[in-house]
Amino acid sequence: MSHEAWNELKPGTIIEDPGSASNHFTGHYRKGLKPEFNELNCIHCFFCWVFCPENAIMTEAEKISGINYDYCKGCGICANECPVENKPKPLIMIKEVI
Amino acid sequence: MRANKVLDGNTAVSEAVRQLDPDVVMAYPSAPGAPMLERLAMDIANGSLDTELVNMESPQSAISGCIGASAAGGRVFSSASSQELAQMHEMLFIASSLRLPIVIGIADRALSAPINYYADHSDAMAERDCGWIQLFCESPQEAYDNIIQAYKISEHQDVKTPVMVAMDGWITSHTMENVSIEEPSEITDFMGKRIPTYSLLNSTKPLTIGSFSSPNYYFEHKLNQFQGMENSRKIIREVGKEFGDRFGRYYGYFETYKLDDAEYGIIIMSSAAGTAKEAIDRLRSRGEKVGLLKLRVFRPFPFQEIQERLLGLKAIAIFDRNIVPGSQGGPLYNEIRSAMYFCEDNLRPKIFPYIFGLGGRELNLSDIDNTIKEIKEKTEKVESENGFHFVNVRYRQVNNE
Amino acid sequence: MITLKQLASREEWFSSGHTLCPGCSIPVILKLVLGASRNPLVISNATGCLQMGSTLFPHTAWKSNWIHTGYGNASATMSGVTAVYRSLKKKGRLMDEKERKFLVIGGDGSTYDSGISSISGYMERGEDIVYLCYDNQSMAHSGGQASSATPVGASTTTTPAGTVLPGKLQTRKNITAIIAAHRIPYVAQSAPWNWNDLLRKAEKAFETKGPAYLNVLSPCPTHWNTDTDKSIELSRLAADTCVWPMFEIRGGTKITVNYKPRHKLPVSEWLKSQDRFRHLLEKENKWIVDKIQEEIDQNWDFLLSAQNEEETK
Numbered sequence: 001m002s003h004e005a006w007n008e009l010k011p012g013t014i015i016e017d018p019g020s021a022s023n024h025f026t027g028h029y030r031k032g033l034k035p036e037f038n039e040l041n042c043i044h045c046f047f048c049w050v051f052c053p054e055n056a057i058m059t060e061a062e063k064i065s066g067i068n069y070d071y072c073k074g075c076g077i078c079a080n081e082c083p084v085e086n087k088p089k090p091l092i093m094i095k096e097v098i
Numbered sequence: 099m100r101a102n103k104v105l106d107g108n109t110a111v112s113e114a115v116r117q118l119d120p121d122v123v124m125a126y127p128s129a130p131g132a133p134m135l136e137r138l139a140m141d142i143a144n145g146s147l148d149t150e151l152v153n154m155e156s157p158q159s160a161i162s163g164c165i166g167a168s169a170a171g172g173r174v175f176s177s178a179s180s181q182e183l184a185q186m187h188e189m190l191f192i193a194s195s196l197r198l199p200i201v202i203g204i205a206d207r208a209l210s211a212p213i214n215y216y217a218d219h220s221d222a223m224a225e226r227d228c229g230w231i232q233l234f235c236e237s238p239q240e241a242y243d244n245i246i247q248a249y250k251i252s253e254h255q256d257v258k259t260p261v262m263v264a265m266d267g268w269i270t271s272h273t274m275e276n277v278s279i280e281e282p283s284e285i286t287d288f289m290g291k292r293i294p295t296y297s298l299l300n301s302t303k304p305l306t307i308g309s310f311s312s313p314n315y316y317f318e319h320k321l322n323q324f325q326g327m328e329n330s331r332k333i334i335r336e337v338g339k340e341f342g343d344r345f346g347r348y349y350g351y352f353e354t355y356k357l358d359d360a361e362y363g364i365i366i367m368s369s370a371a372g373t374a375k376e377a378i379d380r381l382r383s384r385g386e387k388v389g390l391l392k393l394r395v396f397r398p399f400p401f402q403e404i405q406e407r408l409l410g411l412k413a414i415a416i417f418d419r420n421i422v423p424g425s426q427g428g429p430l431y432n433e434i435r436s437a438m439y440f441c442e443d444n445l446r447p448k449i450f451p452y453i454f455g456l457g458g459r460e461l462n463l464s465d466i467d468n469t470i471k472e473i474k475e476k477t478e479k480v481e482s483e484n485g486f487h488f489v490n491v492r493y494r495q496v497n498n499e
Numbered sequence: 500m501i502t503l504k505q506l507a508s509r510e511e512w513f514s515s516g517h518t519l520c521p522g523c524s525i526p527v528i529l530k531l532v533l534g535a536s537r538n539p540l541v542i543s544n545a546t547g548c549l550q551m552g553s554t555l556f557p558h559t560a561w562k563s564n565w566i567h568t569g570y571g572n573a574s575a576t577m578s579g580v581t582a583v584y585r586s587l588k589k590k591g592r593l594m595d596e597k598e599r600k601f602l603v604i605g606g607d608g609s610t611y612d613s614g615i616s617s618i619s620g621y622m623e624r625g626e627d628i629v630y631l632c633y634d635n636q637s638m639a640h641s642g643g644q645a646s647s648a649t650p651v652g653a654s655t656t657t658t659p660a661g662t663v664l665p666g667k668l669q670t671r672k673n674i675t676a677i678i679a680a681h682r683i684p685y686v687a688q689s690a691p692w693n694w695n696d697l698l699r700k701a702e703k704a705f706e707t708k709g710p711a712y713l714n715v716l717s718p719c720p721t722h723w724n725t726d727t728d729k730s731i732e733l734s735r736l737a738a739d740t741c742v743w744p745m746f747e748i749r750g751g752t753k754i755t756v757n758y759k760p761r762h763k764l765p766v767s768e769w770l771k772s773q774d775r776f777r778h779l780l781e782k783e784n785k786w787i788v789d790k791i792q793e794e795i796d797q798n799w800d801f802l803l804s805a806q807n808e809e810e811t812k
Contacts, residue, residue: 003314004557006321011258012197013319013556014296015306021516021553021560029521046503050694051731053526055515062504071515075522075720076728093728121586124579148590150582155620159575162617165568166543166579172586174579192568298564298580299587300594301539308567309554319556 022071026054030074034096037067042090048078064090105277107270110238111177111203111263112137113277114245116147117285121172123151126160128182129215130267131205135177157182161189161202168198168260169307171297173249176200179267180207183221187228193260194229195323196307199252199292200260203245205271206368206419208457216458217266219367220420222396223429225262229323231330232397234367235265239277243347244394246285250337253292256329266369268458280345288344331398351400353392354407356382360389362470362477363414363447365434367393370417370454370461377466388470393430401437408434409441413448413477415469417489419455427451427486448477454489465489501698506534510562517560519552522720522727524734525633527691529604532631532713535701538600539563541580545573545609548640549633571613574603574621574630581626600705601627606717607634607648608641611674622681622710629704629711632674635719643722647672650742651794652787653775655722660778665787670794675748678712682751685711689745689757692735696745696757703747716743724774733772740769741799746806754805763799766792 010016044064049057056072058065067078074096082091105113111134115123125135141147154160160176167174178186183204193200206222208214222232233248235241241263248261265271296305311319335350342348355375357363364374371392381388391407408414416435418428425432431451438446450473454461472487512533519525525548533540540563544550550567553560568576581601587593605614610632621628637655638644644657651670654660658667679686685707687700697715704711718733720726725733737743738758745758767788770776779788 004318006318007325009315009318009322011295011322011326012307013195013309013311015309015554015557015559016296016303017557018304018306018559018562019514021555021558022514024516024518024555024558026516026518044504046507049507050503050530051527051691053519053521053523053730054517055511055513055526055530059507062508068515073521074727075730076726077522077731080728081731121590122579122582124582148586150586150589152578152582152624154575154578155616155623156575158572159578159617159620162568162572162575163579163582166566166576167583168579169566169576170541170580170583172579172583174583188569189572196568297594298541298566299584299599301564301597301599302595304562304564306554306559306561306565308550309556309559310551311556315556 025070026073027069027071030072030096032096033074033076033093034069034072035067035074035076035078035091036094037064038088038090039064040090041084041087043084045083047081047083048091051077051081053077099281101279103277103279104274105238106272106274107235107238107241107265108133108205108272109137110242110277111245113279114242115175116141117282118173118246118249118289120149120175122167122174123149124154124160124163124167124174124176125151126154126157126176126178126182128157128177128179130207130271131177131179131203134203157185158189161186161193164200164202165189165193165196165198168200169196170299171292171294173292174200175202177203179205180209180221184209184224187225190225190228190230192308195319197258197323197326198260199258201245201248201252202262204262204264205267206264207267214457217269218419218456218458222262222264223420226397226429229259229327230397231259231261231327231334232395233261233263234394234396235263235270236369236371236392237270238273238275241265241270242277242279243341243349246289247337247341247349250289251330251333254333255295257326257333259326259330264368269369284344288341327398331400334395349394351393351395351403353394355390355392357389357391357407359387361387361412362473363389363391363408363411364417364466364469365391365393365414365430366417367396367419367430370419373461373463374466377463380463381467381470386470399433404434405437405441408438408447409445411447413450413473415450415452415473417452417454421453421456426484428453448473448483450476450483450487452487452489459490461489503694506698509534512540512562513553514560514562516558517553518555519548520721522730523548524691524717524719524730525549527731528633528697528715528717531691531694531697532701535698536600536705538598538705541599541601542566543573543577543580543603545605545614546570547606547609549604549606551640570609572617573605573609573614574628575617577601577603577628578621578624578626581628600629602629602631604631604633606639607632607636608638608646611647611672618678619681622678622683625709627709629713631713631715633715633717635717635722636671637719637722639719639722648674651791652779654778655775665778665784675714679748679751681710683710683712684708685747685749687712687747688714688743690716690734690738690743692731692738693745693758700747722775725772736764736769736772740764740766741795742766742769744799744802746802754802756802756806766795
């Protein structure tokens with residue numbers, strides 16, 4: 001990617017592209033663990049969604065639909081906060097080969 | 099219609115600000131410039147001015163508020179002197195880097211310690227590297243004129259750089275002189291409303307202002323800022339001419355007095371130029387070929403124009419009203435000496451650094467007489483230019499025997 | 500009451516792709532606070548983790564108007580913005596009539612310490628600004644040094660636990676009480692584990708005319724030396740040990756405690772969960788643990804009694 005020259009920048013360091021950080025992927029922050037989602041036992045409580053610092057829990061029609069690994073930093077909060085008990089959790093942390 | 103009033107510098111500034119109808123005044127009092135704000139507060143209290151005046155809790159907050167207000171698209175004014183200006187230091191850099199039009203009025207006053215209440219330029223000169231345009235005023239009239247021009251320069255699309263307008267504390271801020279106050283509608287016509295290119299209040303086009311800039315971008319951001327200051331060179335001249343065409347008082351980077359045929363020159367800023375002019379008249383009546391250059395614009399420093407104007411003089415004495423320990427001269431001296439480096443040797447005047455007037459110490463006519471005598475002698479004897487000269491200060495040889 | 504599903508259907512105001520550490524609590528707090536506003540926001544952000552991590556030029560995670568100037572002056576900057584807003588509104592020169600909400604965000608360093616004068620200033624002037632402090636109890640972005648929000652006994656890079664000193668010697672500043680002493684309309688303390696509590700408090704803060712303040716615990720895996728998946732759990736533990744009571748104060752005096760743990764856990768549970776307190780569990784430091792417990796109990800009892808008094812009146 002070529003960066004702008006000084007005379008191409010807008011005066012005053014402004015950025016006019018709201019939310020453009022989403023062009024910057026953060027999946028490489030993961031250090032060997034990633035969450036795996038299995039819809040089978042999901043109760044769609046959305047706790048994983050609200051507690052995910054990366055907005056990496058994807059939703060569709062009021063349901064959890066998966067994980068966006070472009071952004072997921074592998075912190076594991078989603079799996080830790082998943083309240084499903086007495087049956088296999090829909091969110092678990094698994095080894096990721098980098 | 100133009101009104102001729104007898105006003106001090108502070109009032110002249112507040113008259114100008116009032117006519118420019120700012121959206122916001124960020125107030126934090128600092129002597130001796132506080133009356134600029136007090137008069138605006140009174141106008142608001144009496145309903146003759148429709149401006150939001152916010153009493154801030156510190157100078158740093160006042161200038162931060164100016165940054166916020168300007169980023170929200172408003173026209174904003176504040177004032178500071180001495181310690182209060184120094185407390186703004188960090189934010190002054192941020193205001194200029196964010197390319198925000200802001201004008202602050204300064205009644206120059208010495209910096210502590212020891213604490214002192216009177217005029218010198220140590221406060222404004224300490225801020226010379228923070229990316230602000232700096233205009234210096236000799237009189238209340240110039241204070242009025244410079245404030246109006248400052249807004250026009252600052253808000254210009256090619257400039258978008260903050261401006262500080264400085265006059266000498268007490269000497270100019272509190273001395274009453276005749277001031278021509280222009281018809282408000284003429285000023286409105288000259289200025290127009292500020293049309294910001296962007297605003298934090300435009301919710302349809304959200305902006306991020308003041309991002310984190312990595313080594314990949316920081317240098318480019320600083321050059322972008324640098325260019326705003328460079329562009330102001332042209333705009334300052336244009337605005338000065340436009341102002342002159344309309345109101346009859348022309349402004350450039352500097353004013354000269356009897357300099358055309360002079361052999362010896364005095365370079366000085368602000369109110370002391372009045373003393374210098376008087377001294378030059380006396381010296382001229384004795385047949386001395388002496389002239390004056392009074393600098394108005396310190397930033398951007400007019401290197402080329404100064405160089406052209408001073409070429410061919412035999413010697414010049416540069417009067418700095420602040421002291422920079424460890425430097426070989428005051429800031430004015432260093433800039434001018436640097437400007438003259440590119441002259442041909444036989445055309446370059448001898449340049450002598452003088453420090454005067456610290457903490458309100460007076461500059462007498464005889465001090466200028468002596469200076470001229472001194473630089474004449476040194477020039478004729480081809481003596482070294484090095485070494486400070488301190489004007490009107492006590493020093494006694496201590497005999498240890 | 501809004502459900503999480505409804506919240507998820509709203510526009511997100513803070514995007515993915517920021518560079519905050521894995522497991523950071525700040526984006527969770529933001530999701531709830533920003534999501535609570537139904538009006539366009541203007542945000543002033545103090546220098547710190549969030550500001551650095553969200554605006555790596557040319558990218559920005561922000562989707563509302565946002566400005567950063569310096570460290571201790573985020574609310575002073577906002578005072579300027581709101582002054583222009585009032586002025587243009589009065590003069591009829593606003594681009595549109597839609598009501599804006601103004602939010603200042605700072606970490607504990609720029610709130611408890613360097614920013615306190617400009618926060619106090621805007622509150623005294625009664626400006627219509629919400630202040631959000633994400634309190635990770637340290638100067639996290641500069642490397643985890645102590646701030647006045649750092650609790651007693653914590654080992655930080657400037658209050659390290661050594662052979663002579665047991666970490667920070669001073670009790671943390673009670674900022675929420677200091678803010679409440681301004682008698683502003685709304686002050687609240689919350690933590691991200693109780694999303695509903697935080698969301699509701701943020702809604703209240705935005706609805707409030709005049710100054711409102713939210714003090715939110717923001718567990719920091721990087722400087723608390725904890726596992727990244729434990730951030731939310733830790734904020735829950737903070738409430739269950741009454742280290743971080745969840746309460747609100749209206750008008751400077753009316754206190755409501757919003758969460759009372761069924762079983763109040765001993766502070767040792769909190770201390771042993773984080774590396775920064777590990778040294779306190781040694782025998783010779785038991786007096787510090789006792790002191791911390793005593794302070795927590797006093798504070799908790801005070802809150803309960805202050806609330807009860809109000810209710811019985």
